[in-house]
Amino acid sequence: RKEVEQDPGPFNVPEGATVAFNCTYSNSASQSFFWYRQDCRKEPKLLMSVYSSGNEDGRFTAQLNRASQYISLLIRDSKLSDSATYLCVVNGRSSNTGKLIFGQGTTLQVKP
């Protein structure tokens, strides 16, 4: 089983739609969770950290479910510019290293 798993998609949605991605992680001791966005052939950029209580940033909402070991990202009112690959990132087994584990990413295509 992969340490961090995502459905690669692609998710094809119309503009204005609400779309949600899940990401499961295997290490129950993980403490830090992030969503990064990566545009085609570009570097990943931090979209948002995921806090235990859940957090929202404009149209984006991130949730953490420790019991089921998954995090989610909800995008409301999708824009064409939201088309990208969304990477789930979780800190790894050893808390004494700088090791973050990246999921393979979920690709979102927003259509007009």
Place this chain on the structure above:
Amino acid sequence: DGGITQSPKYLFRKEGQNVTLSCEQNLNHDAMYWYRQDPGQGLRLIYYSQIVNDFQKGDIAEGYSVSREKKESFPLTVTSAQKNPTAFYLCASSRDRGPAGANVLTFGAGSRLTVL
């Protein structure tokens, strides 16, 4: 503006040649990292350094080498021992050297290496 500069952006190499990818940051970050990205896969950690003159192997260090002589610089050498070097290489840095996983990564624009 502060950031991470990777060079070259594109690099072609013949089999059997070593190549060095440059990574420079002016963010005053302590920790620096090298990742490799292959199509359809997540980023995989090659090496990381949490402080000058020290570095640690990541998950796929075989066939690679690094140095950290200056805080700003973390070059990666892809040696001829790396069996499948064609990939997108990403350098990153973070502000603190610990605790792990709490650090937000800032990435460079990447170097795309193709072995002919």
